[in-house]
Amino acid sequence: MTLKRTPLYEAHRSLGARMIEFGGFELPVQYTSIREEHCAVREAAGLFDASHMGRIEFEGSDAIAAADGLFSRNLTGLEPGRVQYGLLCNENGGVVDDITCYRVSEGFAFWCVNASNIEKDHRWILDHVASAAGVHNASEETGLLAVQGPASEAILSKVGAPEAAALRRFRFAQMQVADCPAFVSRTGYTGADGFEIYLSSGDLPQVFDALLGEGEPLGLRPAGLGARDTLRLEAALPLYGHELDDDTSPLAAGLERFVDLETGGFIGAEAIARDRDAGLEQQLVGFELEERGVARAGCAVALAGETIGRVTSGGPSPTLGKSIGLAYVSAGVTEPGSGFQVVVRDRALQARVVETPFV
Amino acid sequence: MDFEIPDELHYTSDDEWVHTEDDFVTLGVTDFAQQQLGDIVYVELPSVGDQLESGVAFGVIESVKTVSDLNAPISGQVVAINEELVDQPEIINEECYGGGWIIKVKPSNQDQIDSLLDADSYRKIVSKRST
Structure with a gap:
């Protein structure tokens, strides 16, 4: 399979990024250091190419x-x-x-x-609508940049979009960013304040360069998928393919507030309501390791020698200086403070359930 | 990218360096390896007295994103481990050829040291991989 590239591929390479495969795309995993890029987002701001979305x-x-x-x-x-x-x-x-x-x-x-x-969703939609008229997969001709971190508002202001500051969380508006038409939303995937900027593909390089140039004096750094993953893990935001998949209930993932069962009327509502009434065997929890080591996706979760679950995401938290993770575990050990072990290369490391988000 | 590859050391093709002294060798990971790994967050070390077998994993090094085995470049007995890496694994990122050494080993077979790569040979391997 040939990997796709975003219009910013050359820009990433010239910034010294190391590229990896993700979701069928060749994308930057880091420019300098995942830890530095992570901390830039927590302390100032990071700029992400999210055009693969x-x-x-x-x-x-x-x-x-x-x-x-x-x-x-x-x-x-x-x-x-x-x-x-x-x-x-x-x-x-x-x-x-x-x-x-x-x-x-x-x-x-x-x-x-x-x-x-992208392809799966598009097919899913076409298979379930009466008419394909009005449904359009615009993934190729559009792109997405994310500016995340406390300095984001000031940075948007410097690229000609001061009106972004007026947006409240989960609101968006059309505006010019670096002279290019964009939808700007106060959203993100890092747990930090910030904006997502939807653009035409062709405008990506101009806006990316403008943001980097104007943002660098304010502490903005380009940030890769590595930091995107450690940031979203600290925020306990799910990653499809890890915490979520075709066989996982949104209730088990702790996403009940994003499922409107009262109104219903969407595919899956009846099954989810049945799950809710029957109760779930497994629940997603956040944990931190109490011993040295790093829990990774796929590690078994054990209690008294029995496997009671599995880790779906895990890694070091640069902000906390601890190893954290998300795991599906049996219903009995989901309360904060509950203990279990995470099996890392045959070693059972003690872990404790904690409240999420982690930071 | 630039990688430091000191002339006086020996190397393995899986990016470890070996420094020979009178009756033991010191080993660690190369500048190329630490740059590839990125921020190192954990090193799983053997114990003093453990017997290493050439080519077999004796420890693990974890960065934010990845996990790599540390493979023994030679057979022998572990005579010292770098305890500082327990609390500060990032020393490997900062000075992989100095304070970031990993273990010292008393070799059981001197011939294995002679078959390690010299700096020039290792340089060729790295330059091929980094392009």
Whole structure:
């Protein structure tokens, strides 16, 4: 398979990035150091190329109504200018994808979907709508930059978008960023304040360069997938393929507040309601290691010699200086303070359930 | 990228360096290795007295993103471990050829040292891989 590249591939290379494969794309994992890029986001700001993320658009009331039937929240009632995080679920209540939904106007909305799921989501939509009219996969012609961290507002202001400061969390607006038309939302995947900037593909290099140039004096650094992962882990935000997949209930993942079971009316709602009434065997928890070592995805979770779960994401937290992780565990050990062991290369390391987000 | 490869050391193709002294050798990971690994967060060390077998893993080095085995470049007995790496594994990023040494080993077979790579040979291997 040939890896796709974003329009910023050359820019990443010239910044000295090390590239890796992610979701079918060749993307920067780090420019200098994951730890430094992580800390830049917590203390000042980081600039991420998130153009691998997909975008699927819905135009017209029929297309929007059809999309609503696939979305775990109420899209029809979502006011223009608002963003919602939510899920696409299958008939069994498993998660097809986790997405953010942007209501641009009465007659126009778009979904930002995971890179690895673009084709799957698009097919899922076409298989479940009465008409393909108004549904458009705009992933190729659009791109996404994220500016994340406490200095983000000041940086947007310096590239000609001071109106971004007026946006509240999970709101968005159309504005010019470095003279290019963009949707700017106060959202992100790091647990920090910041913005996501949706652009035409062709405008990505100009806006990327402008943000870097104007942002560097304010502490902005380019940040790669490595920092994106450690940041989202500290924020306990799920990563599709790790915490979520086609066989995992959103309830087990702790995402019940993003599933509107009262209104229902979306694929998977009945199955999720059944799961809720029956109770779940496994629940996602956050943990920290009490011994030296690093828990990684795939490590078994054990209690009294019995396997009771598995780690879905894990690694060092640069902010806390501890090893943290997310794991699906049996219902009895989900309370903060509960103890279990994480098996790392045949060594059982003591771990403790903690509140999430971690920071 | 630039990698420091001191002339006086021996090397393995899996990016470890070996410094021979009178009756033991000191070993660690190369500048190329520490740059590839990135921020090192944990080193799993053997115990003093452990017997190493050439080519077999004796420890693990973890960075933020990845896990790598440390493979024994020679057979022998561990005579010292770098205790400082327990609390400060990042020393390897800062000075991989100095304070970031990992273990000292008393070799059981001198011939194995002679078959290690010299600096020029290792330089060729790294330059091929980093392009």
